[in-house]
Amino acid sequence: MTIVAASRVSPRRGGTGVRWLIGRLGGLLFVLWAAATLTFFALRLIPGDPAEALLGGPGSQASDEALAAAREEYGLNQPLWMQYLAQMGRYLLLDFGTSYSLREPVSSVIAEQFPGTLLLASLALALAWVLAITVAVWSARSGRIAGALGSALEVVAVALPHFWLATSLVLLFSTTLGWLPPISGRSPSGLVLPVITLAIPLAGFLGQVMRESLLNALSSPFAQSARTRGETATGVIWRHGLRHAALPAIGLSGWAFGTLVSGAVVVETVFARPGLGRTLLSAVQARDIPLVTGTVLVVALAYSLVTTLTDVLDRIADPRLRTEANA
Amino acid sequence: MSVEAIYSAARVGAAPLVRIDGLTVRFAGADSPAVDNITLTIAAGECLALVGESGSGKSVTARSLVGLAGAGAQVSADTLEVNGLSLLGLSERRLERMRGAVVGSISQDALVSLDPLRLIGREVDDALRLHTRLSPTDRRARVLQLLTQSGIPDPETRVGQRSGELSGGLRQRVLIAAALAAGPRILIADEPTTALDSQVRDGVLRLIADQATAGTAVLLISHDLTAVAAIADRVAVMKDGRIVEEGDTSAVLHNPQHPYTRQLLAASPANKPRHQLLLSGPTARESLPSTRTGDRTASAPEPRPALALEATDLSVAFSSGRDRSRPVLQNVSFALPVGTTLGLVGPSGSGKTTLARIALGLQQPDSGELRLLGKPWSSTPEKLRRADRALIGAIYQDPLGSFDPRSTVRAILADAVQRDGASPSRAGRTTRVTELLDSVGLASNIAERRPHSLSGGQRQRVAIARALAAEPRVLILDEPVSALDVTIQAQILDLLDALQRDRGLSYLFISHDTDVIAHMSDSVLRLD
Numbered sequence: 037m038t039i040v041a042a043s044r045v046s047p048r049r050g051g052t053g054v055r056w057l058i059g060r061l062g063g064l065l066f067v068l069w070a071a072a073t074l075t076f077f078a079l080r081l082i083p084g085d086p087a088e089a090l091l092g093g094p095g096s097q098a099s100d101e102a103l104a105a106a107r108e109e110y111g112l113n114q115p116l117w118m119q120y121l122a123q124m125g126r127y128l129l130l131d132f133g134t135s136y137s138l139r140e141p142v143s144s145v146i147a148e149q150f151p152g153t154l155l156l157a158s159l160a161l162a163l164a165w166v167l168a169i170t171v172a173v174w175s176a177r178s179g180r181i182a183g184a185l186g187s188a189l190e191v192v193a194v195a196l197p198h199f200w201l202a203t204s205l206v207l208l209f210s211t212t213l214g215w216l217p218p219i220s221g222r223s224p225s226g227l228v229l230p231v232i233t234l235a236i237p238l239a240g241f242l243g244q245v246m247r248e249s250l251l252n253a254l255s256s257p258f259a260q261s262a263r264t265r266g267e268t269a270t271g272v273i274w275r276h277g278l279r280h281a282a283l284p285a286i287g288l289s290g291w292a293f294g295t296l297v298s299g300a301v302v303v304e305t306v307f308a309r310p311g312l313g314r315t316l317l318s319a320v321q322a323r324d325i326p327l328v329t330g331t332v333l334v335v336a337l338a339y340s341l342v343t344t345l346t347d348v349l350d351r352i353a354d355p356r357l358r359t360e361a362n363a
Numbered sequence: 364m365s366v367e368a369i370y371s372a373a374r375v376g377a378a379p380l381v382r383i384d385g386l387t388v389r390f391a392g393a394d395s396p397a398v399d400n401i402t403l404t405i406a407a408g409e410c411l412a413l414v415g416e417s418g419s420g421k422s423v424t425a426r427s428l429v430g431l432a433g434a435g436a437q438v439s440a441d442t443l444e445v446n447g448l449s450l451l452g453l454s455e456r457r458l459e460r461m462r463g464a465v466v467g468s469i470s471q472d473a474l475v476s477l478d479p480l481r482l483i484g485r486e487v488d489d490a491l492r493l494h495t496r497l498s499p500t501d502r503r504a505r506v507l508q509l510l511t512q513s514g515i516p517d518p519e520t521r522v523g524q525r526s527g528e529l530s531g532g533l534r535q536r537v538l539i540a541a542a543l544a545a546g547p548r549i550l551i552a553d554e555p556t557t558a559l560d561s562q563v564r565d566g567v568l569r570l571i572a573d574q575a576t577a578g579t580a581v582l583l584i585s586h587d588l589t590a591v592a593a594i595a596d597r598v599a600v601m602k603d604g605r606i607v608e609e610g611d612t613s614a615v616l617h618n619p620q621h622p623y624t625r626q627l628l629a630a631s632p633a634n635k636p637r638h639q640l641l642l643s644g645p646t647a648r649e650s651l652p653s654t655r656t657g658d659r660t661a662s663a664p665e666p667r668p669a670l671a672l673e674a675t676d677l678s679v680a681f682s683s684g685r686d687r688s689r690p691v692l693q694n695v696s697f698a699l700p701v702g703t704t705l706g707l708v709g710p711s712g713s714g715k716t717t718l719a720r721i722a723l724g725l726q727q728p729d730s731g732e733l734r735l736l737g738k739p740w741s742s743t744p745e746k747l748r749r750a751d752r753a754l755i756g757a758i759y760q761d762p763l764g765s766f767d768p769r770s771t772v773r774a775i776l777a778d779a780v781q782r783d784g785a786s787p788s789r790a791g792r793t794t795r796v797t798e799l800l801d802s803v804g805l806a807s808n809i810a811e812r813r814p815h816s817l818s819g820g821q822r823q824r825v826a827i828a829r830a831l832a833a834e835p836r837v838l839i840l841d842e843p844v845s846a847l848d849v850t851i852q853a854q855i856l857d858l859l860d861a862l863q864r865d866r867g868l869s870y871l872f873i874s875h876d877t878d879v880i881a882h883m884s885d886s887v888l889r890l891d
Contacts, residue, residue: 261476262486264429265541266463266493279480356479356527 060347064340071336072127075329076120082323087112123329132333133326137319142330145315150334153304153312157296159227160234161289167239172247172281173273176254186247193240198299202233202306219308230303237299238292245288246281253280279353286350290343297335379404380549380580381428384442388423388604391435397423399604407548410572410581412595412612414588414627416848420604421584422471425551428582429466430458446548464494467542469552469571473535473559477526483510483537484522490544505544513540514570530710532563539570550574553584560710560875568594586849588631589878592616600624630853632882638860641853641882668737671837671869672699672722677731677741679717691717694731697888701736701836702863704870706884708877713890715873719839722871723757724748736836756835760842762826766814772825773810776800779832799828804858820851827858837869844879856883 087106107113111122126133132142175186209229210218217226250273253259259272267275300313312331319327351357381404388398398420405411413421426432427443430450443450446465450458462468467490470476477486484506491502503522510518513536526534535555542550552571556564572594575581585591591598592612599609600623608621619625630641677695691714699705707715720726721733721741733741735755740748759765766775776796797807803824814822823843830838840859844852856879862868874880880887 257470257472257476258478260431261468261470261538261541262478262489263431264462264466264468264470265489265544266459266461267489268459271493275485276478276481354480355525 060344064337064344067336067340068333069124071332072124072329073120075332076123076325079323079325079328080116127333132330135319135324135327137322137324137327142326145327146312146330146334149310149312149315152310153297153300154338156227156230156234156300156303156309156311157293159231160238160296160299161292163231163235164238164242164292165285165289167235168242168246168285169278169281171239171243172250173278175247176250176273176277177269183247183251186243190240190243190247193236194244196237196240198233198237198302199306201236202229202303205229205233206306226307226309230307230309233303233306234296234299238296242285242288242292245284249284250277250281253277283350283354286346286353290339290346293342294335294339297338378447379406380446381405381582382442382444383424383428384440386424386427386438386440386443388420388427388432388439389437390433391437396604397436398427401601401604401606403599403606403609405549405580405582407580408575408578409597410575410583410595412583412585412591412598413601414585414591414598415601416586416627416850419601421601422553424601425468425553425582425584428549428551429462429468430455431462460494463490463542463547464545465547466549466551467545467547469535469538469542469550469555471554471557473538473555473557474531476538477529477534479526481525482522483524483526483529487522487537487541487544489541494545506540509540509544510537513537513543514566515540530563530712531559532566535559535563535567536570539567543574547579549580549582551582551584554586555583556585556587556590560708561877563710564590565593588616588628588849589633600627627849630849631878632853632856632876633878635882637882637885638864639882640857640860642850642857669700670698670734671701671703671736672697672705672871673734673737674698674718674721675732675734677718677721677728677733679714679721679726679729692728692890695888695890696731699837699869699871700885701869702867703885704863704872704883706880706887707871707873707890708875708880708887709890715890716841718890719757719841719871719873722837722839723755724752753833754835755837755839756830756833757839757841758823758826758830758843760845762822763814765826766822768813768815771811771813772800772817775814775825776810776828776832779829795832799832802831802862803828804854818851819847820854823847823855824858827855827862831862835868837871839871839873841873842875843872845874845876852879859883 085103087103087110104113111119114122130143132146134140135142135145138145171186171189175182206218206229209216216228217223218229219226254272254277259276262272262276263269297313300311301317302313303309304311304314305317312335316328316331316335318324319331383401383403386398386401386403387396389396401420401424403411403413403424413424415421423432423436427436427438428445428450430453432438440451445461448461448465450461453461477483484503487506487509488502491497491505495502497505506522507518510521515521515533515536521529521533521537526537529537539555550571555571556567559567568590571581571583575594575596583591583595595612597610598612598615599606600615600621601607602623608615608619608624615624616628619628626642632641635641674695674697677692678690679692680690695714695718697705707718709715717726721728722735724740724745728741731741732739735751738751740751770778773796776799777792780792780795780799796810800807800810805821805824805828809817809821809825814825817825843859844855847855859870860883863870870883872880872883874883
């Protein structure tokens with residue numbers, strides 16, 4: 037009986053805030069554990085000897101003694117499951133180890149590189165929202181041709197690969213026009229091109245979702261009803277449409293943040309910008325297991341936190357999620 | 364006061380608030396105009412009802428009065444005036460200033476006409492914010508006053524809620540409050556009572572009638588003749604964009620001149636005794652199945668149980684949220700004798716659907732028992748029950764959602780026949796599909812069409828045919844005609860009645876329309 041009856045009751049139960057938070061926390065720990073485990077085993081699957089990577093890669097021509105010593109030091113001669121358990125134990129004590137390639141504690145490398153990437157991703161997300169809302173509102177206001185044009189723009193934007201976009205922007209704004217630096221240092225002007233590169237494909241994606249739900253909201257009976265009270269077309273968009281349009285986009289923003297971090301790998305490399313993405317890329321190339329795992333964990337943590345944040349925002353924007361659905 | 368002033372004051376008092384002359388509305392790409400050269404006036408304090416079936420142009424006429432006829436609409440008229448203001452060639456800005464201030468509108472679908480994300484108070488405040496210069500404090504006071512006047516209890520709580528927290532009746536009252544906020548002299552109510560159950564409907568109608576009494580010119584659009592009879596002073600009947608008959612309410616309803624008006628009145632189930640056919644004439648015959656003589660005598664010998672459904676003390680509670688359980692059904696008992704109809708009425712949330720689900724064996728009662736055709740049903744384990752599932756079927760309000768849009772009618776019915784297991788051969792299935800279509804009054808050429816290309820009435824007939832495929836003895840009819848126009852509704856009701864007599868079917872008939880229930884039921888169960 038319970039299955040049928042329970043599905044009649046609102047499946048998204050309000051629940052108390054504390055219970056909800058505990059649930060989220062449990063989910064977060066699970067995600068972190070899964071990320072750590074997957075990374076650990078995935079890196080062991082790459083052909084080659086980790087001890088060799090430890091000593092500077094295949095080109096280093098390390099002696100057998102040196103390799104044996106390294107294996108001994110890092111526990112690489114123990115069975116895989118022991119290595120795994122030892123690794124997990126260290127993570128529990130918040131010890132992320134020392135980077136093979138940089139000879140620095142992983143935690144300090146991440147602390148140094150993460151803020152720049154976070155800033156890049158946040159700005160790109162904000163810009164993507166502004167672009168998406170602009171295109172959605174413009175095409176909703178200006179009729180069918182504008183709608184088709186907006187939709188086409190969005191499809192093109194979504195399809196643009198980051199590396200191509202980055203190179204084209206550098207060619208246009210740095211090489212030809214000379215407005216902006218091609219190398220992104222720590223200066224604010226260096227942020228412009230990387231942010232635009234990341235924002236444009238994302239804006240296309242968010243725009244598609246927003247425009248659809250905006251048009252749905254504008255053609256719904258409640259929008260019509262507002263018009264009969266004397267609300268202007270613009271007023272209906274601001275007071276009714278945008279909130280409905282934002283709902284699905286808020287949910288997607290958590291996912292979008294994840295793609296932005298993976299996009300940062302490309303963008304930081306193209307613009308020679310210090311950051312977590314670039315660190316991750318070189319760490320993978322160097323088979324720097326502690327650094328890769330540490331970076332993946334931090335990204336997974338950030339991703340989970342952002343998803344939780346979007347869930348909270350969702351509940352603020354959509355009161356229906358807070359109260360139980362009325363029978 | 365000068366003579367001229369007296370003259371103009373007298374003229375304003377006498378002049379109708381709504382004047383429509385020669386209004387024609389065409390939509391791009393349509394063959395014929397949606398509204399074809401109609402002429403109407405409504406005086407202050409008068410309620411004019413515009414009746415007709417969907418597509419007759421009622422709503423387009425109403426929307427033209429606020430300049431919202433829709434995208435691609437070409438509106439032309441000799442006169443189109445509200446409160447002395449001609450709408451012809453008026454700019455969008457001036458139309459916006461007029462909407463809500465001069466003409467208030469109550470829209471068609473109360474359940475979805477409030478923004479689910481916005482506070483009730485804001486929705487009611489809209490017209491005040493747009494059309495008055497009141498301070499926010501004064502506006503808030505006025506909103507509370509409007510909600511009170513519209514019969515909403517505890518307005519202080521309600522202003523801070525959203526439409527999802529309100530019942531259908533309260534939502535409609537909020538919409539009325541929002542429409543009246545800026546004190547319009549003209550009120551348009553487009554089907555204000557659809558989807559409301561009868562008690563709520565009467566309250567809403569009274570509220571609208573009060574506006575007319577207070578001097579507002581009211582345009583009521585409805586297909587519900589009971590509603591019209593209750594509050595309208597005059598009635599205009601629309602068909603295919605034209606007004607075919609117009610006059611005082613009692614004259615039109617009691618002494619209709621035009622054949623179409625007569626047909627509409629005949630189709631209404633109000634005050635029609637049980638088993639009386641609603642429609643007569645050749646069209647009605649055609650849509651009814653050919654009578655199956657001889658069938659009854661053939662199946663008569665087997666002993667039949669006296670009761671199709673028998674419920675004893677059914678109780679169901681939903682556990683909602685934090686271990687608090689909400690009773691949905693409490694000690695409900697009823698008996699449905701074979702070959703009869705039990706009407707099931709009650710406001711939304713009263714457990715009608717839950718009861719239907721128990722009858723269909725989709726849900727277990729917490730306590731009590733339901734017996735099907737004399738045998739235990741709700742207490743039987745699913746394994747044993749499956750064999751008897753074919754005995755009971757269901758027909759719902761919107762069949763479209765339960766049809767695979769890519770299937771043809773033939774595929775839909777053949778599937779139902781096959782599941783029945785009775786006719787394994789391909790030829791046998793084809794014959795059976797034709798038989799089923801015939802039994803619901805559909806021509807066999809409809810078999811190759813897809814559900815979305817059918818009319819609402821045809822779809823409901825296909826749904827009935829599908830339910831009949833398994834040769835059920837009991838049918839649950841859950842609002843089967845609520846989405847249909849009166850004449851189509853009458854055809855379906857006549858069909859259901861004929862099927863019941865031919866096959867000895869028993870119906871559990873759920874509806875919010877008391878006229879339909881009264882016409883169709885042998886006994887009525889009310890849930891509260």
